[in-house]
Amino acid sequence: MSSTTTGQGAPPRRRRLSGRGRRDAIWFLALALPNIVLIALFTYRPLLTNVYYSTLDWTLGSASATFIGLGNYVEFFTSTAGHESIRITVVFTLVTVGGSMVLGLLLALALNARIPGTAIARSAAFAPYVLSGVGVGLVWLFIFDPDFGVLAWFLRQLGLSSPEWMNDPTMALVMVMVVYIWKNLGYCAIVYLGGLQSLPQDVLQAAALDGAGPLRRFWSISLPLLSPTTFFLLITTMLSSLQAFDILRIMTPTGRGTNALIFESYLQAFGGYSRAGYSAAISVVLFLMLIVITVVQVRFVEKKVHYA
Amino acid sequence: MTGLPRPLTASTTRRSLIGLGAAGAGALALAACGGPSVGGGSGGSDGGSAAEETDFSSVEPATEIAFWTSHPGGSKDVEAELITKFTEETGITVKHVTAGSNYEEIAQRFQTAQAAKDDLPAVVVLSDVWWFRYFLEGNIAALDPMIEKLGIDIADYRDSLVADYQYEDKQWALPYGRSTPLFYYNKDHFAAAGLPDRAPKTWQEFEEWAPKLTQGDVAYMYPDLAGYAGWTLQNVLWGKGTAWSDDWTLKVSDPKTIEAMTWVQDTVHSAGWAQVASSDSADTFAAGVCSTTIASTGSLVGVLEAASFDVGVGFLPAGPVDGPVCPTGGAGLGVPSAITPEQQLAGAMLIEFMGRPESTVAFSGATGYMPIRKSADVSALLEKTPQIQTAIDQLEVTRTQDYARVFLPGADQEMATAVGSILTEEGDVEKAMTDLQTKLQDIYTKQVEPKLS
Numbered sequence: 001m002s003s004t005t006t007g008q009g010a011p012p013r014r015r016r017l018s019g020r021g022r023r024d025a026i027w028f029l030a031l032a033l034p035n036i037v038l039i040a041l042f043t044y045r046p047l048l049t050n051v052y053y054s055t056l057d058w059t060l061g062s063a064s065a066t067f068i069g070l071g072n073y074v075e076f077f078t079s080t081a082g083h084e085s086i087r088i089t090v091v092f093t094l095v096t097v098g099g100s101m102v103l104g105l106l107l108a109l110a111l112n113a114r115i116p117g118t119a120i121a122r123s124a125a126f127a128p129y130v131l132s133g134v135g136v137g138l139v140w141l142f143i144f145d146p147d148f149g150v151l152a153w154f155l156r157q158l159g160l161s162s163p164e165w166m167n168d169p170t171m172a173l174v175m176v177m178v179v180y181i182w183k184n185l186g187y188c189a190i191v192y193l194g195g196l197q198s199l200p201q202d203v204l205q206a207a208a209l210d211g212a213g214p215l216r217r218f219w220s221i222s223l224p225l226l227s228p229t230t231f232f233l234l235i236t237t238m239l240s241s242l243q244a245f246d247i248l249r250i251m252t253p254t255g256r257g258t259n260a261l262i263f264e265s266y267l268q269a270f271g272g273y274s275r276a277g278y279s280a281a282i283s284v285v286l287f288l289m290l291i292v293i294t295v296v297q298v299r300f301v302e303k304k305v306h307y308a
Numbered sequence: 309m310t311g312l313p314r315p316l317t318a319s320t321t322r323r324s325l326i327g328l329g330a331a332g333a334g335a336l337a338l339a340a341c342g343g344p345s346v347g348g349g350s351g352g353s354d355g356g357s358a359a360e361e362t363d364f365s366s367v368e369p370a371t372e373i374a375f376w377t378s379h380p381g382g383s384k385d386v387e388a389e390l391i392t393k394f395t396e397e398t399g400i401t402v403k404h405v406t407a408g409s410n411y412e413e414i415a416q417r418f419q420t421a422q423a424a425k426d427d428l429p430a431v432v433v434l435s436d437v438w439w440f441r442y443f444l445e446g447n448i449a450a451l452d453p454m455i456e457k458l459g460i461d462i463a464d465y466r467d468s469l470v471a472d473y474q475y476e477d478k479q480w481a482l483p484y485g486r487s488t489p490l491f492y493y494n495k496d497h498f499a500a501a502g503l504p505d506r507a508p509k510t511w512q513e514f515e516e517w518a519p520k521l522t523q524g525d526v527a528y529m530y531p532d533l534a535g536y537a538g539w540t541l542q543n544v545l546w547g548k549g550t551a552w553s554d555d556w557t558l559k560v561s562d563p564k565t566i567e568a569m570t571w572v573q574d575t576v577h578s579a580g581w582a583q584v585a586s587s588d589s590a591d592t593f594a595a596g597v598c599s600t601t602i603a604s605t606g607s608l609v610g611v612l613e614a615a616s617f618d619v620g621v622g623f624l625p626a627g628p629v630d631g632p633v634c635p636t637g638g639a640g641l642g643v644p645s646a647i648t649p650e651q652q653l654a655g656a657m658l659i660e661f662m663g664r665p666e667s668t669v670a671f672s673g674a675t676g677y678m679p680i681r682k683s684a685d686v687s688a689l690l691e692k693t694p695q696i697q698t699a700i701d702q703l704e705v706t707r708t709q710d711y712a713r714v715f716l717p718g719a720d721q722e723m724a725t726a727v728g729s730i731l732t733e734e735g736d737v738e739k740a741m742t743d744l745q746t747k748l749q750d751i752y753t754k755q756v757e758p759k760l761s
Contacts, residue, residue, distance in 0.1 A: 049343065058344050059717070059755065061419035062445040065344040146586050147525070147597045166586040167533065167732040253534045254721065256728055270416040273718035274441065276423070 047287070054281035060274040072281035081264075085282075089260040092177060093241045099181040100237050101230070104188025109218075111189060112196045122193070126186040133183065133246030140179045141251055169257025176248050176258050183247070184240065188233055195229035196222065235297050242290055261286040343423070361450060362649045364457040369654035371400055373430035376407035378414045380433065380485035380639050381606035381675030390670065394661045400654050411435035411639060418644075422447050428644045430655030435639045439473060439481050440715045442642065444759045449645040450478040454656035464682050465663070468706055473640055481640035482659050483680040485671070487605040488634050488702055489540050491625065492590070495618035497523040497599040507622020511547065514600075514625055518581035521599040525583075528575070529598035530731065532585040538713045538723030540602050542635045544568055546707060547627020552723070553712035556752065560712065560745035561738075570737045573730050584731050594619075605699040606638060608676030612693065621695045623702050632707035638677060672696060678703060716751045 054072055058065035076082040111122050128136065143150050144165040152162035165175045199222055207217050245262050252258040255267050261282055269279035379387060384406070391402045407429070408414035415438045421427050422445070434442060442448040455462060462470055462479070469483040491507040498505060501520035508514035514528070521527035531540050538552065545551050548571070550564035559565055575582040585592045590607035592598055594614035602624065603611070612619055624634045641662065643655045661667060665684040672679045673689050678699050690697050713719055726744040729735035 053343060056344065056346065057754075059441075059445060061422040061442070061447050063344055063422075065346050067346050141587075147592060148595065164584075164586065164732055167584050167728065169728070169733070254724055254728075256533065256725060267721070270412070270419075271718075272412060272437075272721045274419060275717075 050280045051284055053277055054284045056277040056280075058275075058277040060269055060276040065277065068277070072278045073285070075278065076281055076285065085259050085261055085264040088173065088258065089242065092173065092180075092244070092258075092260050093238060095177050096180045096184070096241045096244070097234070097237045099177070100184045100188045101233055103181065104185050104233070105192050105226075107185060107189035108192035108196055111193050122190065126190050128183045129186040129190075131183065134250050136179065136183050137247045137250030140175075140182075140247075144175055144251075166252065167256075172252045172257040176251055179247050179251065180241070180244055184237065188237065191233055192226065192229055195226045199225055231297070231301060234301065235294060238293060238297075239290060242286065242293075261289070361453050362652070364453050364649060364653055367457075367649045367653050369398070369400060369657055370430070370648065370650040371654075372403070373400060373651055373654045373658065374403040374405055375655075375658060376405050376414060376418065376429040376432045378408045378410055378433055378639075379406065380411075381677050382610060383485065383671060383675050383677075386671055386674035390662060390667050391658075394658055397661070398654075398657060400657065402658060405429065407432070411438060418442075418447070422644075422646070425646065428647050430647060430651045431641050431643060431658050433484065433639045434481055434642045436472065436637050436709060437714045437720055439640060439642060440475070441717055443475060443480050444756070446645055448480055448642040449652055450480060451482065451643060451656060451659075452479050454643070454653060455479060457653065458656055458660050460656075460660050460663075464665075466678075466680055466682060466703060468636060468703065468708070469678075469680055472636060472708065473642075481642040482663055483638075484641045484659075484662060485606060485639045485675065485677040486636065486680055487638035487677050488636055488699060488706055489543065489602045489624055490605050490608065490699060490702070491600065491602055491622045492593050492611060493600045493620045493622070494524065494593070494596065494598075494615075495620045497521055497617075498620070501599075505620060507620065508625045511544070511625045511627060515575075515579070515581075518579070521581075524597055524599045526598050527581040527600060528583075529589045529592050529601040530572075530576075530582060530584045531589040531602060532587055533724040533728045533732075536637075536720060536724075537727045538720050539635060539637055539709070541569075541572065541723075541727065542707075542710060542713065543602070543624045543633050544572055544627065546631065547625070547629060547633045549627070549629035551712075552710035552719075553748075554710075556711055556757075558712055558745055558748055558752070560748060561742045566738050566741050569727075569730055569741060572727075573734065573737055576731050577734050584728075604637065605696070606675055606677050608695055608699070609674065609693065610676070612676075612695070619695070621698045623698070623705070632705045634702055634706045635709045636703075636706045637709070712748055712752075715756065716748055717755055718751060719748055722747050722751075 055067060055069055056065040057068045057071065107125055111118055111125060142148070144152075146152050146162040146164055146166070149162065155162050163171045165171050203221060203225075204217055207221055212220070242260075243262055244260065245266065248255070248258045248260065248263045249266065255263055255271065259267060265279045265282040265286065267273065268275045268282065375387075375391065377383075377387060388404055391404055395401055407417045411433070414433055415435070418428075418432055418434075432448075434448070439448065454460075460482075465483060466486075469486050470479070472483070473479060473481040493507055495505060498521075500523050501517070503517050503520060508517060518527040531537060542552065545565060545568050548564060548568040550562055550568055551559050552565075553559055576584065583598070585598075585601070588603075588607070589598075589601040590603035590611050591614070593601040593603065594611045596615075596617065608621070626633050641659045643652050643659070647655075662671070663680060665679075665681040668679045668681050669684050669686060669689050671677060672684075672686075673692060676693070676696065676699075678696070679686050679689070686696070686700070713723065722744055726740045729740045730737055
């Protein structure tokens with residue numbers, strides 16, 4: 001039985017705040033309220049407004065709309081275009097997250113070596129991450145151009161012809177994934193480098209004395225001890241990839257083969273269709289997807305993490 | 309330490325947060341009720357045709373307005389010069405706003421401003437595929453009372469260009485950067501191939517010429533898919549006696565249309581004398597990659613400046629069926645409906661100024677777009693850029709664009725996707741066109757038909 005049983009029918013006693021408690025509450029409100037108001041106004045209000053819009057058949061620019069309930073969601077989940085957008089999102093996210101993390105780790109191992117010039121190499125590796133996605137997309141367009149591009153020139157020297165990077169939907173997806181991985185590689189590398197440099201050297205030295213080779217030490221000691229870093233990167237890069245837009249928009253303006261969820265949402269509202277309600281529904285789907293992935297990662301994947 | 313605030317007790321925090329959350333959620337739910345007004349029906353025109361016309365007889369123009377433009381054809385400088393002259397003449401200050409880099413981006417901003425009900429310009433550039441949507445949604449005002457007030461001589465505008473913006477006996481915009489597609493050819497390549505110095509009269513004739521054009525990577529370059537494939541392909545469809553649509557009746561999956569698109573696919577895959585550009589086909593042509601292409605007259609000046617060879621231009625090739633095979637295109641200028649009459653009148657004055665014969669000649673000289681006035685003295689223009697005469701002459705044999713392309717939201721994008729699957733993936737033509745027909749019919753039924761009066 002509960003230890004806080006009260007007489008039947010008697011209202012539960014409300015604990016009054018002491019003078020100190022009231023003072024604390026006032027402090028809390030004074031410090032937190034401005035931020036809460038700002039977050040409510042500029043994050044949660046648009047979020048809720050967007051959910052509301054997702055229930056409307058609303059043409060952007062129109063002063064009137066029709067309430068259709070879950071109609072936009074039904075259309076998205078039952079249409080071929082919706083399925084294709086989800087497929088592209090999954091492929092893009094898996095490849096770019098996996099590619100950025102694996103290559104980032106390899107790059108971090110190289111940058112961790114004690115050789116001259118590593119400081120410059122580390123800066124160079126990180127630089128693409130802080131560049132504008134629009135600028136990166138424009139430059140890589142010149143590289144990939146099948147007629148004038150540097151890549152096409154190299155392929156011609158080898159007697160090969162350039163793929164139709166912009167016109168072929170499959171190659172367009174490959175192209176944007178390559179560029180996205182290149183841009184975000186430095187971020188993973190630098191974070192992994194921080195993890196590598198904080199590994200307990202005594203454990204690694206003990207393993208070396210016991211005869212463990214470099215590969216064995218990496219596989220059995222470094223990699224498990226890097227799992228908190230890997231977990232952090234898994235969440236951040238996945239959230240980032242799911243929200244990738246700038247490079248996709250600049251390099252493939254029609255979205256053929258590259259219309260991941262966020263890009264499809266843009267195309268539906270602003271790419272000629274003017275379907276604001278349908279676009280809002282796609283945004284809500286993406287939002288829920290991000291929430292679910294984050295919760296799953298925190299609840300289940302984190303259990304596999306080894307904290308030193 | 310005692311001066312620092314302690315963490316709140318658990319019960320206080322929970323209650324406070326729940327209370328705050330509930331109050332916040334209530335407030336936000338109310339806030340979420342903004343945006344468009346929600347009705348139970350399927351809509352209807354938002355006012356384009358139904359809006360009451362303003363009596364401008366006693367309206368004085370605003371002294372400061374904004375002009376939203378994408379500077380079509382690289383016209384930023386010439387626009388600025390014309391605006392300066394306009395301000396000198398009228399005393400009206402014009403904020404010259406780059407509202408996008410193309411028609412789609414400027415439409416995006418204009419529509420967003422409509423939703424926000426704020427920051428609208430007095431004049432906006434609107435393309436052939438956007439003005440009707442603005443009309444349907446009541447975003448633009450009928451110009452007729454302003455035309456009457458200002459005494460704009462509509463009869464002096466080129467008839468087909470003015471007619472493009474007429475619906476329900478009202479004028480919804482006036483021509484500005486108007487174009488047609490042109491057939492561009494590399495004179496050096498033609499000479500080397502022993503071909504006559506002219507554009508082919510028909511596609512059948514070009515099929516015979518194409519194998520001889522081996523100086524570039526390819527004989528003919530289709531415009532890139534992002535560059536309005538549905539616009540230029542009307543040329544092929546019309547030449548073969550079909551179209552994207554006949555008024556509101558779609559003809560996308562008609563046997564003749566499938567036959568025409570099969571021919572287009574064959575030019576790339578079976579015959580192999582054509583490719584699809586990865587970027588602007590005018591740039592590809594100017595770089596000498598292809599011997600011929602079709603691109604807008606708005607690209608003419610840029611091509612002439614960039615090309616290191618003699619550029620020839622001609623009418624679009626015809627097909628086996630007689631009749632016009634060239635669509636009009638480009639942009640006009642409109643006035644938003646949700647601004648004050650004073651702003652609208654000042655905006656209409658700017659439109660009138662930009663459309664004056666001397667203004668349109670200056671604009672054409674800087675861009676290659678066509679002079680839109682019959683009385684425009686184009687002699688100096690032709691002396692500098694004689695190729696513009698071809699565009700002007702071709703205007704006499706143009707045809708109004710298919711409704712399916714210009715009046716259905718997103719149709720251009722759907723057409724580009726279908727054409728892409730046919731040309732770049734060698735997909736099944738019949739399936740692609742049948743799917744396209746289904747999508748376009750769905751767009752018409754859901755988004756357009758309920759709003760037509």
